[in-house]
Amino acid sequence: MSMDYMNYMLYNNMYNYMNGILRQSQILSDTYGTYSGRCNCSQVQGASFADVYQNKAQKYNIEESMDAIFEEAADLYDVPLQLLKAMGKAESGFDAAAVSPAGAQGVMQLMPATAEALGVSDPFDARSNIMGGAKYISDLLKKYDGDMELALAAYNAGSGNVKKYGGVPPFRETQNYIRRIKEYMGTDLTTGKTVVTQTGGQTEDVQVQGLNSSVYSAFNTEMATYLVELMKLQMQSRMLTTTQSLFSGFGSGDLW
Helix, strand or coil, X not given: CCHHHHHHXXXXXXXXXXXXXXXXXXHHHHHHHHHHCCCCHHHHCCCCHXXXXXXXXXXXXXXXXXXXXXXXXXXXXXXXXXXXXXXXXXXXXCCCCCECCCCCECCCCECHHHHHHCCCXXXXXXXXXXXXXXXXXXXXXXXXXXXXXXXXHHHHHCHHHHHHHCCCCCCHHHHHHHXXXXXXXXXXXXXXXXXXXXXCCCHHHHHCCCCCXXXXXXXXXXXXXXXXXXXXXXXXXXXXXXXXXXXXXXXHHHHC
């Protein structure tokens, strides 16, 4: 049995098990809500473990993968993942706290006025910033009929300059920016970072777009905290148990 297959079995079993734990928690949540009157938890019936955990991770400031945020943003706004990651690399080196001399902020280096127009109230929140940048470049790609160079030029130098020069402006910074992004797109980009993201205010519309909003709001504070902590403990326990069961019964030669 190959190690890849064993990893697949491990994570598949863990995922299925956590879905079962979620169902049990939802039953408990319904009972809790019935007696307390504080939780309309029936709304989350049918939601997956991934949906609930992702939304609760955002709400309770649990770290999440920046790579996963890029993937979600690329899918949500129909932007090539490699393009979006290359922009994050070129703009800030994936630094959520970056500020340029011109005042651009965050991973995707959004100017304050641009961030406000995109509904991003906290440009230093990595999730909101990446989602805002993805929406911005998506709009530009549509505006320029999918012409990536023009869209990137407008992102860097402004649509006014693209119109003024009838194409990519003759600015060395803009031309180097486009060149770097093309080079980055040819590499296997991984941020390798986890970030704490927040919700609330105008950023919430960007963050939960495309997700089941009823899942986001259904659990009250007590039950959501209980659920996340239960998932952590059960995942650790199940990981150990599943690993032991997978390896039991195999001789050393069976793994190769």
